[in-house]
Amino acid sequence: MKSNLIQRWKTLFAIAWPLIIANSFWNLQLTIDRIFLGEYSTESLGAAMAVMGVFWVPMALLQQTSAYITTFVAQYFGSKQDHMIGPALWQSIYISIIGGLLFLLLMYIAEPLFSWMNHSPTLQDLEIRYFKTLCYTALPTALVAAVSGFFTGLGNTKTVIGINAVGLLVNAILDYFVISGRHGIPAYGIEGAGIATAIASYVSAAWGAVLILQAKFRKKYSIMNTYAWSFALAKRFLRYGLPSGLQWSLEGLAFTAFLILIGRFENGEAALASSGIAVTIMMLSVLPCLGVAQAVMVLVGQHLGNKKPELAEEASWSGVQLSAMYMLLMAASFVLAPHFYITWFKNESNLGLWTEVQAITPYLLMFVSIFTLFDSLNLNFSFALKGAGDTRFVSLMALIIPWPLMVIPTFLIRGQQGAVYWSWGFASLFVITQALIFYGRFLGGKWKHMSVIQ
Numbered sequence: 473m474k475s476n477l478i479q480r481w482k483t484l485f486a487i488a489w490p491l492i493i494a495n496s497f498w499n500l501q502l503t504i505d506r507i508f509l510g511e512y513s514t515e516s517l518g519a520a521m522a523v524m525g526v527f528w529v530p531m532a533l534l535q536q537t538s539a540y541i542t543t544f545v546a547q548y549f550g551s552k553q554d555h556m557i558g559p560a561l562w563q564s565i566y567i568s569i570i571g572g573l574l575f576l577l578l579m580y581i582a583e584p585l586f587s588w589m590n591h592s593p594t595l596q597d598l599e600i601r602y603f604k605t606l607c608y609t610a611l612p613t614a615l616v617a618a619v620s621g622f623f624t625g626l627g628n629t630k631t632v633i634g635i636n637a638v639g640l641l642v643n644a645i646l647d648y649f650v651i652s653g654r655h656g657i658p659a660y661g662i663e664g665a666g667i668a669t670a671i672a673s674y675v676s677a678a679w680g681a682v683l684i685l686q687a688k689f690r691k692k693y694s695i696m697n698t699y700a701w702s703f704a705l706a707k708r709f710l711r712y713g714l715p716s717g718l719q720w721s722l723e724g725l726a727f728t729a730f731l732i733l734i735g736r737f738e739n740g741e742a743a744l745a746s747s748g749i750a751v752t753i754m755m756l757s758v759l760p761c762l763g764v765a766q767a768v769m770v771l772v773g774q775h776l777g778n779k780k781p782e783l784a785e786e787a788s789w790s791g792v793q794l795s796a797m798y799m800l801l802m803a804a805s806f807v808l809a810p811h812f813y814i815t816w817f818k819n820e821s822n823l824g825l826w827t828e829v830q831a832i833t834p835y836l837l838m839f840v841s842i843f844t845l846f847d848s849l850n851l852n853f854s855f856a857l858k859g860a861g862d863t864r865f866v867s868l869m870a871l872i873i874p875w876p877l878m879v880i881p882t883f884l885i886r887g888q889q890g891a892v893y894w895s896w897g898f899a900s901l902f903v904i905t906q907a908l909i910f911y912g913r914f915l916g917g918k919w920k921h922m923s924v925i926q
Contacts, residue, residue: 477790480790481790484767485764485767487770488764488766488791490631490632491629491762491766492760494632494636494763495762496759496760496763498639500756501639503756505669506748507816507817508647508651508665509662510816510817510818512661515594515598516598516661516662517745517749518745518748519591519598520602522591522732522748525724525731526603526728527607529721529724530610531613532717532723533717533718534571534572534717535614535720536617536713536716536721537567540621540713541564541618541621541622542624542766543712543861543924544557544625544709546769546771547776547923547924547925549777550774550776551778555694557625557693558694558695558699559698561622563702563706563709564622564709564713567706567709567710567713568611568614568617571611572612572613572615575610578603582603583600585603586600589732591740595741601662601666602665606666609670612674615677615681616677616680619635620632620635624766624770627774629767629770631683634679634683635683638675638676642676646668650664650665651665712863713863716858716866722867726878730874730878733895734882734895742832745829746829746832749833750833750837750840752817754843757799758847760798761844761847761848764791764795765791765795767787768790768852769858769859772788772856773859773860776859776860776920776922781921787856788852791855792853795851798848800845803841803844803845804841806844810834814833836896839893839897840896843900847907849907853907853911853914857910857919860922861919861924862913862919865913877902878895878898878902881898882894882895
């Protein structure tokens with residue numbers, strides 16, 4: 473029994489560890505942006521956090537819809553329908569291109585949108601400039617998601633490391649030069665962070681295209697002779713992929729509203745900067761669990777494609793077990809050594825603001841320890857459901873749960889003393905509730921009889 477459990481962990485981890493590294497690269501890229509921005513100015517750090525919240529809502533819809541090719545590839549691979557993998561991939565690529573071009577239209581609403589948020593004039597100016605620059609990253613980011621989803625669905629996750637590593641390296645180098653200005657290059661500040669991210673995303677997309685067009689993939693999965701648009705296949709892809717993207721988008725929308733409200737507290741700049749640090753650390757810590765959850769989705773898709781739901785269930789529980797063990801260790805570090813993380817963002821150019829941020833953040837990390845532990849369960853159960861095709865239920869929960877448990881309570885206590893602590897308590901309540909609901913859906917077993925392929 474024990475040997476079987478260890479073998480299941482090994483099987484899952486063989487797929488997961490490259491995704492863990494790749495996800496860590498992606499989040500490390502964001503962290504590097506924020507570290508350089510924090511060095512440039514604390515106000516830029518707070519503005520970047522607010523913008524990423526707004527930007528992530530439509531970006532998550534596009535990126536995660538494109539990335540749902542993972543499930544299609546996994547189920548086709550498991551059912552030995554290799555000839556259908558190429559056509560499915562092309563539908564994801566076309567949807568990525570269309571969505572990426574439409575994304576540029578959002579630049580025209582940047583000024584009224586960030587004015588409505590009613591942050592300080594300094595923050596508004598920074599937010600508008602950063603958002604407009606980030607809009608250029610949508611198209612290549614979606615393409616990277618599609619290409620990475622192809623390799624992930626096959627279980628060839630090591631390739632995804634290279635795609636993300638290229639983006640991380642280019643972004644870090646450009647951040648060093650263009651944010652604060654070095655070696656004769658002007659300081660572009662927060663716009664420099666957006667420029668660096670955009671260029672890095674295009675380089676990653678180009679490298680992904682090179683990898684996917686290798687002869688072994690072109691031949692086996694009919695990559696180059698199945699590029700025609702298929703209305704029926706695209707419709708089916710959107711039927712399942714769009715709700716998957718909506719889950720991320722809807723949760724992002726709720727969390728963005730949550731951060732906007734925090735920015736309107738009496739101590740808004742300090743509360744927002746502290747929350748930005750907490751969210752950055754939270755994302756950095758939980759993304760390995762995302763890698764495990766993605767591996768769960770792959771195995772669930774492959775096993776269901778091969779008509780073996782009992783193996784899909786075993787893979788799901790293995791993901792839960794691995795994630796929980798890791799996240800308990802990380803949660804302990806947030807509580808016992810918070811200043812280890814806080815010093816990453818130290819900036820004393822505005823000493824009064826930094827002193828306040830430094831005082832608030834350790835308490836927020838206590839909430840983050842709870843949040844991340846339950847979010848690891850949330851990720852594994854929801855990805856298991858999505859690997860089967862149960863995406864509508866997942867997106868429905870993302871629509872109805874966070875607002876009454878997190879956003880509305882934060883609005884109601886916005887004028888109270890210690891509001892930032894209460895708000896993070898509500899955020900923790902939300903993620904605990906969501907994890908329990910997905911757990912119940914998983915135990916119900918309906919997902920075992922689902923499929924996204926014909």
